[in-house]
Structure formats: structure tokens, C-alpha cells
Amino acid sequence: MTLSDIYHETSSALRANKVRSGLTMLGIVIGISSVIALIAIGNGAQSSIQSSIQSIGSNLIIVMPGATRTPGSIVSAGRGTAQSLTNEDATAIASQVSGVVAADPEVSSNKQVTFQGTNTRTTILGTGDQYPTVRNLQIADGSYFTQNQITSLARVAVIGPTVVTDLMATGTEPVGQEIVIGGDTFTVIGVTVAKGGSGFTNQDDQIFIPLTTAQQLFTGNKYLSTISVEADNTNDMAAVQADITTLLLGRHSISNPTNADFSTINQADIAATASGITQTFTILLAAVAGISLLVGGIGIMNMMLTTVTERTREIGLRKAIGAKKSDISTQFLVEAVSLTFIGGGIGVALGILASYLVTTFGGITTSVTSSSVILAFCVSAGIGIIFGYYPARRAASLNPIEALRYE
Amino acid sequence: MIEIKNITKVYGSAGAEKVRAVDGISFTIKDGEFVAIMGPSGSGKSTLMHILGALDTPTSGTYHLDGKDVSSLTDEELAEIRRNHIGFVFQSFNLLPRTTVLRNVSLPLMYAGVKVEEREARAKAALVSAGFNESHFLHLSNQLSGGQIQRVAIARALVNNPSLILADEPTGNLDTRTGEIVLGTFQKLNRENGSTIILITHEPDVAMHANRIIHIRDGKIVEDKINPNPTKARTDTVDKI
Numbered sequence: 133m134t135l136s137d138i139y140h141e142t143s144s145a146l147r148a149n150k151v152r153s154g155l156t157m158l159g160i161v162i163g164i165s166s167v168i169a170l171i172a173i174g175n176g177a178q179s180s181i182q183s184s185i186q187s188i189g190s191n192l193i194i195v196m197p198g199a200t201r202t203p204g205s206i207v208s209a210g211r212g213t214a215q216s217l218t219n220e221d222a223t224a225i226a227s228q229v230s231g232v233v234a235a236d237p238e239v240s241s242n243k244q245v246t247f248q249g250t251n252t253r254t255t256i257l258g259t260g261d262q263y264p265t266v267r268n269l270q271i272a273d274g275s276y277f278t279q280n281q282i283t284s285l286a287r288v289a290v291i292g293p294t295v296v297t298d299l300m301a302t303g304t305e306p307v308g309q310e311i312v313i314g315g316d317t318f319t320v321i322g323v324t325v326a327k328g329g330s331g332f333t334n335q336d337d338q339i340f341i342p343l344t345t346a347q348q349l350f351t352g353n354k355y356l357s358t359i360s361v362e363a364d365n366t367n368d369m370a371a372v373q374a375d376i377t378t379l380l381l382g383r384h385s386i387s388n389p390t391n392a393d394f395s396t397i398n399q400a401d402i403a404a405t406a407s408g409i410t411q412t413f414t415i416l417l418a419a420v421a422g423i424s425l426l427v428g429g430i431g432i433m434n435m436m437l438t439t440v441t442e443r444t445r446e447i448g449l450r451k452a453i454g455a456k457k458s459d460i461s462t463q464f465l466v467e468a469v470s471l472t473f474i475g476g477g478i479g480v481a482l483g484i485l486a487s488y489l490v491t492t493f494g495g496i497t498t499s500v501t502s503s504s505v506i507l508a509f510c511v512s513a514g515i516g517i518i519f520g521y522y523p524a525r526r527a528a529s530l531n532p533i534e535a536l537r538y539e
Numbered sequence: 540m541i542e543i544k545n546i547t548k549v550y551g552s553a554g555a556e557k558v559r560a561v562d563g564i565s566f567t568i569k570d571g572e573f574v575a576i577m578g579p580s581g582s583g584k585s586t587l588m589h590i591l592g593a594l595d596t597p598t599s600g601t602y603h604l605d606g607k608d609v610s611s612l613t614d615e616e617l618a619e620i621r622r623n624h625i626g627f628v629f630q631s632f633n634l635l636p637r638t639t640v641l642r643n644v645s646l647p648l649m650y651a652g653v654k655v656e657e658r659e660a661r662a663k664a665a666l667v668s669a670g671f672n673e674s675h676f677l678h679l680s681n682q683l684s685g686g687q688i689q690r691v692a693i694a695r696a697l698v699n700n701p702s703l704i705l706a707d708e709p710t711g712n713l714d715t716r717t718g719e720i721v722l723g724t725f726q727k728l729n730r731e732n733g734s735t736i737i738l739i740t741h742e743p744d745v746a747m748h749a750n751r752i753i754h755i756r757d758g759k760i761v762e763d764k765i766n767p768n769p770t771k772a773r774t775d776t777v778d779k780i
């Protein structure tokens with residue numbers, strides 16, 4: 133049998149039962165397209181989480197008061213509750229630890245903010261002048277406060293774009309306006325560039341004021357809620373992190389590191405934890421899709437078994453006029469594989485379309501990777517072979533006369 | 540050369556009533572013979588034919604085809620024999636449904652690995668020698684009359700130039716004139732190519748075209764005689780085509 137013979141036999145067999153072939157293919161189409169779409173959603177979630185982690189800074193190490201916890205729980209634990217880090221600690225890190233570009237002390241609090249009768253409640257972050265460098269914060273309008281303004285306890289504020297829209301009528305120039313934070317009047321001197329909301333915290337819904345002003349007006353003490361440290365390069369992160377720990381243990385006179393009254397975490401750890409979570413999420417989605425693919429495969433086997441039974445006489449005849457076992461099994465196997473291949477092709481197209489629609493209308497980032505397309509294709513061909521093999525073998529091993537007599 | 544010894548075929552499993560469809564038949568048919576097998580309905584003719592065509596296996600007895608013990612052959616070897624050496628006309632024809640006449644006839648050539656370009660010409664020649672009208676070559680098998688189906692089945696058996704042609708009532712559905720064409724083709728193949736031909740028939744007139752006539756009853760041979768003066772088919776009709 134030549135390839136064109138096999139093609140002819142297969143296409144005429146599939147066409148003889150268009151509806152059944154179509155429905156069987158539908159099982160594979162649904163399976164493959166959900167694999168593609170769900171993996172794309174999983175990957176999209178992963179890359180958007182990774183990029184929002186990148187957006188908080190580069191080579192960032194965060195020092196927080198309180199005992200060491202696992203990296204995952206630190207992020208959500210009520211940071212800044214313990215009182216152990218001071219401005220001097222931040223200064224010491226910047227000046228004494230090698231490989232540190234900048235260390236920025238921060239305190240955070242939540243306050244009511246009003247502007248001409250409109251009000252909102254948001255996070256007030258008191259920071260040093262290094263904050264924009266360390267945290268990749270860009271100023272869209274105006275400027276960030278300077279060391280002089282920090283020293284002089286200036287009542288100036290840099291506000292996020294969400295705060296602007298929450299408080300001010302569209303078209304209002306925010307810079308130069310006076311807003312009231314927790315009862316004290318501040319002059320807006322800058323607006324940050326939108327970073328986009330990500331995960332649970334909206335980085336655009338924040339107000340930045342000088343650290344000293346925040347400590348004086350809102351917290352009433354010299355303690356910090358975070359020190360953000362930017363390391364020179366990614367490779368030295370672990371060393372810098374260890375040096376910071378050693379320095380602070382010394383400054384706080386703690387000899388046993390397990391009793392530390394602060395904890396450090398670096399960006400790589402956060403990224404790793406987050407990617408672990410999203411990976412699990414992706415695998416879960418893929419598993420769900422995989423089950424529907426399996427069901428589709430069983431559909432193929434079911435149809436092929438029915439076909440073999442229905443065409444028993446034809447198989448008997450083919451064998452009687454000289455078809456080899458392999459001719460028969462090839463024919464049925466190719467039928468099954470063609471069904472899964474065509475179904476797989478349509479499924480890939482539909483899956484890509486579905487991911488596109490999810491992005492366009494659902495606002496969820498998706499990313500269709502070529503590896504998931506290749507995987508889906510291999511899986512669909514594999515399903516054709518695995519689920520087509522048994523019916524094909526059964527057809528091929530029939531005795532010609534018994535097959536011809538089959539009613 | 541066909542040599543069978545004490546061939547039996549018993550149908551029915553243990554317990555149930557057994558049918559001895561073929562009950563100890565032995566004969567030798569030399570290459571180039573033209574044999575007719577006659578017998579009443581149910582006497583085991585078709586069963587015997589299937590065994591001779593290497594399509595079915597006997598319950599007991601031995602079958603040597605060209606010196607080879609057929610029972611010892613593998614599936615692949617049996618397929619090779621069916622493909623290249625035997626042309627079989629089934630009593631119930633068995634054409635592929637929803638398939639053109641031409642494709643039905645070229646099917647054995649496909650399995651024999653004949654080149655696509657050559658298949659069509661050979662299939663057409665076989666159809667013509669079976670007395671099939673050229674205008675119906677592209678009809679589907681389910682659009683044919685009984686007699687047309689029969690001729691397609693005959694053409695399919697002839698198409699791979701088999702050295703052994705086994706035909707189970709090939710002229711049953713044909714009018715006398717078309718029957719003559721088919722018998723003339725068999726005689727011509729027998730005479731010119733030296734093909735061995737075994738045909739089953741109910742009609743003594745048809746059987747008289749063979750050189751040897753075997754009578755079977757209840758699975759046993761009751762008579763095996765040479766026909767000294769075989770009837771010559773009116774080949775004028777064949778030559779015209």
C-alpha cells in the first residue's frame with residue numbers, strides 16, 4: 133500500500149460516517165483546546181506575578197522587624213508590628229555592608245485622606261529619599277522629596293495615580309494641591325507612574341511622605357516597619373543578606389541567630405515561592421484538561437471498536453484478497469490517528485482563540501507557549517496510537533471466513 | 540498442484556449437534572486442470588472451496604499447495620499466497636460498499652503493491668474479460684444489478700493473474716450469453732495461461748465446460764470423472780470485446 137492508498141482508504145472511511153467521525157473528533161478538540169487554554173492561563177498568571185515581583189525593585193532585600201518566618205508567610209504577616217529596627221540600622225546597612233547600593237528605611241500606616249471634601253483611606257508610607265531607586269518607583273509628575281525635606285520634617289507628599297483618581301476630579305493638576313492626611317495638611321509635590329495593580333496590593337494606591345514626618349505625626353516613635361536594601365548584583369544577594377543579618381545581630385546584641393528580632397528576605401526567594409505556587413496552579417489546570425483529553429481518547433477507542441465491528445465483513449474481504457495483517461492494522465491505526473490529529477489541530481486553534489478571548493474580555497494575561505502546542509500535538513497523536521492500537525489489532529487478527537460470515 | 544488428503548471440516552462446538560460439512564475428501568488437482576464441482580445445496584462445496592483458497596482451516600486432514608503444507612504457513616505467507624496466486628470468486632460476491640467498480644477490482648493490486656498507473660489498466664482489462672460494460676466502471680458497488688456485481692467479483696478474482704482461480708457459482712446470476720463470456724474467459728485463461736480453475740456449479744451445462752467433474756454429497760465425493768469432450772464457450776463474443 134502506498135501513502136496515497138492509505139490516504140484514500142482513510143478519507144473515504146472517515147467520510148462514510150461524517151457525523152460519528154465529527155463527534156469523536158469533538159472529544160479530542162475539547163480536550164486539546166482546554167489543555168492549550170488552561171496552560172496558557174496558568175503561564176500567563178505565572179508571568180504576570182513574576183513581572184509584578186520584578187516591579188517592586190531589582191536585587192531587593194527586605195529587612196523586617198519580628199522573628200524569622202518562612203518566606204511565604206512574611207509577605208502577608210502584619211509587618212511593622214514589632215519594634216526593633218531603627219533609622220540607625222538603615223544607615224549602618226548602607227554604610228557598613230559591602231555590595232549595598234542603597235538602604236531605605238520605611239514606616240507604614242493607614243490613614244484617612246481628604247481633599248476638598250472627598251476622602252479615601254490608604255497606605256501612608258514614610259520613606260527616605262532612596263525609595264524610588266530601591267523600589268523602582270518612577271515619578272510621572274513633579275518630583276520625589278529630597279534629603280533636605282526629610283531633615284526639615286517637611287509636610288510634602290508624593291501620591292499614587294489611584295489616589296489621584298480617588299480624590300481629585302479629572303483634569304485637576306495634583307502637584308501643588310493641599311491634601312489632609314490624618315488631620316495634617318500636606319502639599320502634593322509629585323505623582324508616581326502607574327505600575328498596575330498586582331495580586332493583593334495595589335502599588336498605585338499609596339502616599340509617600342518623608343520618613344521623619346511620618347514618625348513624628350503618625351507613629352510617634354523611631355522604629356521602622358521595613359528597610360529596603362538594594363544589592364549591587366544578583367549574584368551577591370545571599371552574601372549581602374548574610375552580612376546584613378550579622379551586622380544587625382551585632383547592633384541588637386543578639387548572640388543566637390535563632391532569637392533574631394528581625395528577618396530578611398530577598399526578591400529571589402519571593403519569586404521562587406510565587407513561581408512554585410503558580411506552577412502548582414498550572415499543573416492543576418493541566419490535570420483537569422488532561423482528564424477531558426483522556427475521555428476524548430476513550431471516545432476514539434469506542435468509535436474505532438464500533439467501526440471494526442461494523443466493518444468486519446470488509447476486513448474479511450480485504451484479508452481474503454490478500455491484505456496482510458499489517459495492511460489492516462495500519463489502515464485502522466491511521467484512521468484513529470487522523471481523527472486525533474485533525475481534532476488536535478482544530479483543538480490547538482480553538483485553544484489559542486480561547487486564550488485570546490480570555491485576555492481580551494476577561495483581562496487575564498495568558499501566554500500560549502510553543503511547548504504546550506507541541507505537547508498537545510504529541511499527546512493527541514499518542515492518544516490516536518494508544519486508543520487505536522487495540523481495535524486495529526483486533527481487526528487485523530480476524531479469520532477471513534469468519535469475518536466474511538459476520539452478521 | 541493441489542493435494543488434499545482426508546480433509547474434514549466439522550462445525551459446532553462440543554455438546555451441540557455437529558455438522559460434518561466436509562467429511563474426508565481426498566483428491567489431487569494438477570496445474571492447468573479445469574475442474575467443476577457439483578452437488579446439492581448444503582453438500583459442503585463452499586466449505587471445501589474456502590479451505591482450498593487458504594481462507595479457512597480444515598478440522599483434520601492435510602492440504603499441500605504446490606508442495607507446501609498450508610497448515611504450517613504463517614499468516615504472512617497465507618496472505619502472500621492469497622494475494623499473488625489465488626483468485627477467489629465468492630458465492631456472495633462481497634464487494635466493498637460505496638466504492639466504485641474500478642476501485643473494487645483494483646483492490647487486490649493495491650495489496651500486491653502494483654504501481655497506481657498500472658492498476659487502472661489492469662482492472663479495466665479484467666472487467667472487460669468478465670463481460671462488464673465499460674460505461675459502468677465508475678458506478679458505486681451498491682448501484683449495480685446482481686449480474687453486474689457477479690462480473691465485478693469475477694474481474695476482481697482475475698485481476699492479479701492468479702495461477703489458481705476458485706469460483707463459487709460464478710454464473711449463477713448471469714444470463715446464458717454473459718455466462719458464456721465468463722466461461723469463455725476461464726477457458727481462455729486455462730488454455731493460454733495454464734491457470735488452474737476450479738468452479739462450483741449447480742448446472743450440468745456449465746459443468747460440461749470443464750475437463751473434470753467432481754460430484755459431492757454430504758461432504759463426501761460420490762463421483763470424480765474426466766469430461767472427455769468439454770463444451771467450447773462461444774468465444775466469438777469474447778473476441779468481439
Ligand SMILES: Nc1ncnc2c1ncn2[C@@H]1O[C@H](COP(=O)(O)OP(=O)(O)OP(=O)(O)O)[C@@H](O)[C@H]1O
Binds near residue numbers: 583585
Ligand atoms: N460457519 C458455519 N457454522 C456452522 N455450520 C456451517 C457453517 N458454514 C457452513 N455450515 C454448514 O455446513 C454445510 C455445508 O455448507 P456449504 O456452505 O459448504 O454448502 P454448499 O455446498 O456450498 O451449499 P450451496 O450450494 O447452497 O451453496 C451446511 O449444512 C451448512 O449448514
Ligand SMILES: [Mg+2]
Binds near residue numbers: 584585586707
Ligand atoms: Mg455454497
